[in-house]
Amino acid sequence: MSKIRVKNIKTELLSKQFYTLNKVTFDYLMKNEEWVTQVRECYDRGDGAGILLYNKEKGSIILTRQFRMPTYINGNSDGFLVEICAGLLDKDQPEACIIRETEEEVGYRLKSVKKVYEAYSSPGVMTEKMHFFIGEYSNNMKVNAGGGLESEHEDIEVMEIPFKEAIEMLNSGKIEDTRTIVLLQYAIIHKLL
Ligand SMILES: Nc1nc2c(ncn2[C@@H]2O[C@H](COP(=O)(O)OP(=O)(O)O[C@H]3O[C@H](CO)[C@@H](O)[C@H](O)[C@@H]3O)[C@@H](O)[C@H]2O)c(=O)[nH]1
Ligand SMILES: [Mg+2]
Numbered sequence: 001m002s003k004i005r006v007k008n009i010k011t012e013l014l015s016k017q018f019y020t021l022n023k024v025t026f027d028y029l030m031k032n033e034e035w036v037t038q039v040r041e042c043y044d045r046g047d048g049a050g051i052l053l054y055n056k057e058k059g060s061i062i063l064t065r066q067f068r069m070p071t072y073i074n075g076n077s078d079g080f081l082v083e084i085c086a087g088l089l090d091k092d093q094p095e096a097c098i099i100r101e102t103e104e105e106v107g108y109r110l111k112s113v114k115k116v117y118e119a120y121s122s123p124g125v126m127t128e129k130m131h132f133f134i135g136e137y138s139n140n141m142k143v144n145a146g147g148g149l150e151s152e153h154e155d156i157e158v159m160e161i162p163f164k165e166a167i168e169m170l171n172s173g174k175i176e177d178t179r180t181i182v183l184l185q186y187a188i189i190h191k192l193l
Helices: 094-106 163-171 178-189
Strands: 006-016 020-029 035-044 048-055 060-067 080-083 085-088 114-120 129-136 157-162
Touching (some): 048 094, 060 094, 080 178, 085 094, 094 129, 129 178, 157 163
Parallel strands (some): 048 129
Antiparallel strands (some): 020 035, 060 080, 114 129
């Protein structure tokens, strides 16, 4: 284990509305052995899970398309983003979360999933660790139309598309969500389809 280079951590709550924003002040030991005081704002939404759903026989995958306000205010012309099925853990274990999200968002009840990566989403600013999964779906696992929770005004379009088309979208820059890029590249590297 490497040497601990941080001490005197103080946390000040800046905002606690839907999620939590803290201002964290701490002493940090620079590589030149000098202690300095640093401040970092840290946004805490808990951890998340996402999944690439694929069907080998059909050569297809399932993605979602939904409006994302933060992208709309940062250059995404209509605000819609193509993404893997994903959600926040909400106190669930990652595997239970992604099975629940898959049923809510795209309407398939999975029996099993495979964890492939764990990674921090945006390590300079967010606490969130993302749990990445892959999972095989088939027509007989379909239990509802998907679309997300009406109670939360989720409005998710389910996209079942050929894997080839997804790769074309990836290569032409039409997929702009990092998590989705990560799992599509996993599928290519591991020749999943
Ligand atoms: N009222 C309110 N609702 C919010 C707010 N922020 C999010 N929500 C609602 O909270 C729900 C969260 O849905 P999930 O499916 O659990 O999460 P997600 O938004 O899809 O998040 C996934 O993608 C994120 C990246 O885009 C990931 O950061 C996250 O870990 C997860 O994978 C959605 O209904 C969303 O509309 C807010 O500030 N106010
Ligand atoms: Mg979601």
